[in-house]
Amino acid sequence: MAAYVLRLRAALLFGALRGDRAHVIRMSIGIAMLVAATVVTCWGLLSLRTAPIEVVLAVTVLGGSAVTLGFALAPLVVGATDPLDPRRFTAFGLPSGRLATILALAGLVSVPIMVLTALAVCLVLVWSAHGVAWPIGVIGAILAILTCALLARVCMALTSLFLRDRRSRELSGVFALAILVVVVPVGVFFASLEWRGTVPTQLSEAVAALSLTPLGAAIAFPARIGQGASSAWGSVVISLATVVVLAAAWGWLVQRVLTTTERPVSVRERGGLGWFAVAPGTPGGGVAARSLIYWFRDRRYLVNIIVVPITAALAMVPLLVVGVPMSIVALVPVPIAALFFGWLPHNDLAYDSTAIWMHVASGVKGVSDRVGRLVPILLIAVPVLAVAIPLAVLVHGRWAMLPAMVGVCAALFLSGLGLSSISSVVSPYAVARPGDSPFQQPQRAGSASALAQGLVLVGAIVLSAPAFWWAWLALTVDVDAAITALWVGAGIGLGALVIGVVIGSVAFRRSGARLMEFAEST
Template identity: 65%
Template structure:
């Protein structure tokens, strides 16, 4: 049976190169990109042959941990079906224990595992130049590969058990967005460090911690030998991790063999978009509908695109008058945080007459207010998470990072809180659905301008203490920078909660007025 499964696995790999022309082209391009990335990684490792053992250890542990974690996250992000799902072998009457071992062995026969194996062999060769025995490097790579394979098998099994009915492009996109939010800031931070032939102090503690985790222990064994460190702990962690993953994999195989997969219907194949991802609650339904608007309606898309452009324009006059680039780099991100929080200040008006669904269904105000904030949170948080590290790398002083985070959190949270009130208390007419976003209807009175100005100015006023402490932090006061961080988080969260509460109460008591407004625009 083992030989049959291995032949089946090889046939599946070869079969990936068959099919229609577009599929073959995509597969070949993906293989070429993977080969190029593997070759670049091997060359980067080779260039570390003359580096100190500490630098080699840091790069190996960080890179190996990222690769191992990727095997765990790939099934969640890709959302693909496992061709070697244990349930496919249920008809053969196989025992769970030997089947788990055979499928785990077949997991080594894959292109990503071969790529990691090539990188691992290169790492072992370079460690040999640092005096590490080849047997130690080989054992380390075998443990690392086994960890990657078992992680992938376990996560694929969990995905097939719990995400099959809820899997969709939107869910995969959320996982990919989460990875982007984590990877990009970390990459910017690492690229901004000054290595100069030694490990930066900011990374030494992180490397030591990763060396004692399941994702980095196997990769840290050669470095522990080369630097005369404690080898026993990484070895024990790596072996214990393999044992734990193996037992979990065996348990999942037993569960899968005794679980009947619910057949799919045509409705499930078609999917309901964001409604399949959002919770089955009034707030979840409103969030799903709002996400569809924000990602498809030109009026929303134009507002989102204008935010970074407006923030970038603020730096032009400062550069013209001679303000240093390091200081100017700190300006656009707070402006982006303020404008992103300001965007939903009139979101109820964009619903037009569709708002009757909320009113007639008796939707609670909290569900409406929270559901409408989900799209801007999914957009604003990743944008700020990426923009803040980029700004700090240009500025050059990472000690100011807490103050920058506090300022952005305060401006973003307070603007969202005030927008939650403004969109219910003072909505104003906007271009109807399907019309040009640059075509604004005629307004009577100044309620629209007042609502925009109050949200913007109110946010700045409420954040004034945080801005002051951040200014002191820019001058070199470390305590003021930390104070700006905590005060910014508290201010943003507090105003957001209060704003949602007030907006919810007004929405629940103003159904007639809201319907009257919707019918009059």
């Protein structure tokens, strides 16, 4: 049976080269590009044979950790159908343990694993050139390959269990944003390092941490042994434990999918639901899905989103004109953007117009409404701030200020969301109706609009004052205060957000009639 599955797997690989002429040409070009990239990467790895062991460790651990993470994330982002899905072999009646072993072996016959094997061979040669016994290098390479292969199997099984009926371009977009949040700040950090012939201290600390994680342990321990580091055996234990845990998880998942009846999914039922197909089937999930559709399609929301970075950038102009150093000015726009991102939902209910009746009539709980409406701005603001904060600190030139910037932005953004959760229920004011120009604002009686806007902005700044104070101390007196600014800012922001959501939820539950009256009269 194992030989049959392996032959089937090989046939599937060669079958990718069959088809019409255009398909064959595309596949041939893709294979040629992959072979070229593999050759270049192998050449780069082999050039490390004459590099210092510290440089070899940094490059291999960071690169290996990224590759391992890629094997885990690829099934989630791509969402391709798994040809080795255990459900496809149900008719053979094999025991789950035996089937799991066969499929795990068949998973080693794939193009990514072949490329990884070629790179692993080069790593063994590099380690041998630095005095590491070749059996140790081979063991490390085998553990790294098994980790990646089993991780891909496990993640594909999890995807088929939990995400198959919710796969959509919206969900893939969420995963892509999550990757962006991680990759860009890390790339900016690496670009800012000064090598000067040696591995920077910050990078050495990151490599040491990754060496003791499942992502980098298998790659790290041969080089650690070559260094004579005491932590090498910790990496050995972690890498072995990782393979054992992944193998056990794979066996359990195979048994689970073989004994779980999959709910049939109708294309007609799910087609075109967009964010509603991604969000959980709860009142809060429904509110979040509807809000996401509005935020990404309604030009009134889009204009508000576009204005935020423009406003933040314009704040730099007067400071530069009066002669403030660029290293200081670079720290200004991002907190302003965080403040306005938190401020944007302060009148969110008014943008619903008469559609608010759906929430009131269906008896949606206040907390579901409040939390659901915050999802769009979180999906927009978090990636933007995650990219902008490292860039600002890079221009500033002192990476020790990064925690302080994160603390200040977290305090401003989360405090603004908490106050906005109250303001949009307690003090909504008239806005442009759906379909109208976002620049065509209605006449407003009284000062309710100015008061609501001002209170949210000023309130967020006042609540964030302790984080500002510790960040200022980190900038001017003691850089160690940056860590205090981080924890103070995060604590204040989270506290304000939770309290704001609770108060807004109570107000929403008690204000249904008033909100309907407001919607009908504006």
